[in-house]
Amino acid sequence: MNIEQRALQFHCQGTSLVGIIDVPERPHQRGVLVVSGGPQYRVGSHRHYTLLSRLLAPRGIPVMRFDYRGMGDSEGEPRAFDAIDEDIRAAIKEFLLQMPDLREIVIWGLGDGATAASLYAPTDARVRGLVLLNPWAGSDGAITGPLIPQLLARFGEIGFWKKVGSRPAGAIDASLPLPQRIVASLTCFDGATLVLLGGADAIGHQFAELLEKNQTDCRRVTIAGANHTFASREWRDEVAEISANWIVSW
Amino acid sequence: MNAPLFSAPRVEPFFFDADPGTRFSLYHAPAPHVAPRGAILYVHPFAEELNRTRRMASLQARRFASMGYAVLQIDLFGCGDSCGDFNAARWDLWLRDLATARAWLAERSPGPMQLWGLRLGGLLALDFAARSPVDGIILWQPFLSGRTCINQFLRQRLVADARNAGPGDPHTTAALRAAMVARGQVEVCGYELALPLAQAIDAVEAIAIAVPPCPIHWFASGAPAPARLAASAAQLAQAWAAHGATLHFHALAGEPFWSDGGSSECTALLDATSATFAAAAQ
Numbered sequence: 001m002n003i004e005q006r007a008l009q010f011h012c013q014g015t016s017l018v019g020i021i022d023v024p025e026r027p028h029q030r031g032v033l034v035v036s037g038g039p040q041y042r043v044g045s046h047r048h049y050t051l052l053s054r055l056l057a058p059r060g061i062p063v064m065r066f067d068y069r070g071m072g073d074s075e076g077e078p079r080a081f082d083a084i085d086e087d088i089r090a091a092i093k094e095f096l097l098q099m100p101d102l103r104e105i106v107i108w109g110l111g112d113g114a115t116a117a118s119l120y121a122p123t124d125a126r127v128r129g130l131v132l133l134n135p136w137a138g139s140d141g142a143i144t145g146p147l148i149p150q151l152l153a154r155f156g157e158i159g160f161w162k163k164v165g166s167r168p169a170g171a172i173d174a175s176l177p178l179p180q181r182i183v184a185s186l187t188c189f190d191g192a193t194l195v196l197l198g199g200a201d202a203i204g205h206q207f208a209e210l211l212e213k214n215q216t217d218c219r220r221v222t223i224a225g226a227n228h229t230f231a232s233r234e235w236r237d238e239v240a241e242i243s244a245n246w247i248v249s250w
Numbered sequence: 251m252n253a254p255l256f257s258a259p260r261v262e263p264f265f266f267d268a269d270p271g272t273r274f275s276l277y278h279a280p281a282p283h284v285a286p287r288g289a290i291l292y293v294h295p296f297a298e299e300l301n302r303t304r305r306m307a308s309l310q311a312r313r314f315a316s317m318g319y320a321v322l323q324i325d326l327f328g329c330g331d332s333c334g335d336f337n338a339a340r341w342d343l344w345l346r347d348l349a350t351a352r353a354w355l356a357e358r359s360p361g362p363m364q365l366w367g368l369r370l371g372g373l374l375a376l377d378f379a380a381r382s383p384v385d386g387i388i389l390w391q392p393f394l395s396g397r398t399c400i401n402q403f404l405r406q407r408l409v410a411d412a413r414n415a416g417p418g419d420p421h422t423t424a425a426l427r428a429a430m431v432a433r434g435q436v437e438v439c440g441y442e443l444a445l446p447l448a449q450a451i452d453a454v455e456a457i458a459i460a461v462p463p464c465p466i467h468w469f470a471s472g473a474p475a476p477a478r479l480a481a482s483a484a485q486l487a488q489a490w491a492a493h494g495a496t497l498h499f500h501a502l503a504g505e506p507f508w509s510d511g512g513s514s515e516c517t518a519l520l521d522a523t524s525a526t527f528a529a530a531a532q
Binding site: 039230236 | 260263265272276305312329330336515
C-alpha cells in the first residue's frame with residue numbers, strides 16, 4: 001500500500017508545533033496518535049515511533065506523531081507530562097483536519113507519555129483506545145491497597161463520569177497522587193486499553209502491580225526480557241506487531 | 251491593530267525526494283525584518299545523540315534565523331524521520347545527502363554558506379567541506395576522531411549489558427568490535443551499527459582533513475580537561491592553517507546536553523554562539 005508522509009506545522013494556544021502523519025492509501029477509520037514520553041521527541045528512542053509508523057501505515061492504520069510544546073522541533077517552554085492535555089487536543093484536531101474520514105483515535109504512548117495518554121483519554125470522547133507501554137506511575141514506590149473505594153468520595157460515582165459521555169466534567173482531580181489519578185482515569189475511560197510491559201522493566205512491573213491491586217480492566221501483554229524503551233529490533237518489532245493486530249481487532 | 255505582524259520566524263517541516271527515498275527537513279526562513287546573512291546547513295549527531303540534542307538544535311536554529319540566516323536541518327538517511335534503516339546508513343550516503351541539502355539551501359539563500367555540525371555531525375561537516383568548500387564552519391562539541399565516537403557508542407552497549415547481562419555478552423569494546431566484524435553489524439541500545447559505516451567513521455580524523463580556507467568556530471565545554479582541550483585546539487589550528495583556515499576556539503562552561511540523563515538545554519552554548527555570530531556581521 002502506498003503511504004503519503006505529511007510534515008505538519010500546527011498550533012497549540014498560539015505556539016507552533018511540528019508533527020508528521022503517515023497516511024495510507026486506503027486508511028482505516030481508526031488512527032493512532034503517538035504521545036512521546038520524556039524526554040523524547042516524536043521519533044522515539046532508537047527511532048521506535050518512526051519505525052512503528054512504518055509497520056502500522058502499510059496495514060492501513062494512519063499514524064500521527066508530534067512534538068508537544070517545548071519538545072523536539074516545537075516551540076514553547078518544556079512542560080511536565082501531566083500538563084500536555086491541550087497539546088494532545090491540538091494534535092487530535094490537526095489529525096482530524098488532515099484526515100476528515102477518521103472516526104476514532106487510539107493514543108499510543110510509552111513511559112510518562114503513556115501516563116499522559118491515560119490521563120487525557122477520559123476527557124475526549126473521540127479517543128476510543130489506548131496502547132500503554134511501561135507507563136510511569138510515579139516514584140512513590142509500592143502502592144498500598146485498592147485505591148478505588150476511597151477515591152469515589154473525591155470525585156463522585158464512576159457511573160456519573162461515564163454518563164457525562166462526550167462532555168466529561170474535566171480531567172481527574174490533579175491534586176491526587178499520580179497512581180490514583182491513573183487508576184481513576186483508566187476506570188472512567190470507556191474505551192479499550194492494551195498495556196504492553198517490558199519483562200525487565202521495573203517501571204512496567206510497578207504499573208502491573210497497580211493494575212492488579214485495582215482490578216483495572218485492560219488487556220495486558222508482557223514482552224519477555226524487554227527493557228523500558230524496548231531497545232532492540234526484536235522487542236520493537238514485537239511491540240509493533242501486537243499493537244497493529246490489537247488496534248484492528250475491536 | 252494596524253501594526254505589521256512581525257511574528258517570530260516559523261519553521262517549515264517538509265519531506266523531499268532524495269536517492270534513495272525521502273528525507274525529512276526543517277527550514278527556518280530568515281527573519282524578514284533584518285538584513286539577510288546567508289545560509290547555515292545543520293549536521294546532526296550520531297544515533298541517540300540526535301534525539302537528545304534536538305531541542306538545542308531547534309533553539310539555536312531559531313536564533314540564527316532571527317539574526318537573518320536561512321537555516322536548514324536535514325535528517326540524514328536512516329536517521330530521525332528520514333527513510334531507511336539505521337543499519338543501511340553509510341558515510342558516503344550522508345555526504346551525498348548533505349550535497350543535496352546544500353544545493354536546496356543555496357537556491358533559497360544566495361549569500362555565504364556555512365556548515366554547523368554537532369558531535370559526529372561536526373566531523374561529518376568537516377569531511378563534507380573538504381569536498382564541497384564553504385564560507386565557514388561551526389563546530390559544537392565535535393568528535394575530532396571517528397574512532398573515539400564509535401568506541402563511546404559501543405560503550406553504551408556495555409553499560410546496558412551490565413544492567414541486564416547475558417552469559418555470552420561481550421565485555422569490552424574490542425570484543426564488540428570483533429562481534430561486529432564477525433556478524434557484519436552490532437546492536438547498541440536499539441541501533442544496529444553496520445560494519446561498513448563503523449569502518450568509515452573510524453577512518454575520519456579531523457586533523458587530517460583538508461578543510462577549506464574559511465573561519466572555523468569550535469565551541470566546546472572545557473570540562474573535564476581544559477588544558478588537554480586547549481592543546482588539541484592549538485594542534486588543529488596549526489594543521490588547518492596550512493589549508494588557509496582560521497580556527498577560533500571558544501571554551502565554555504556548560505552541561506553535556508548530548509549525553510543521557512542530563513539537561514537538554516545549555517544556555518551558555520546558545521549565548522556564546524549567538525554572541526559570536528551577532529558580532530561577526532557588524
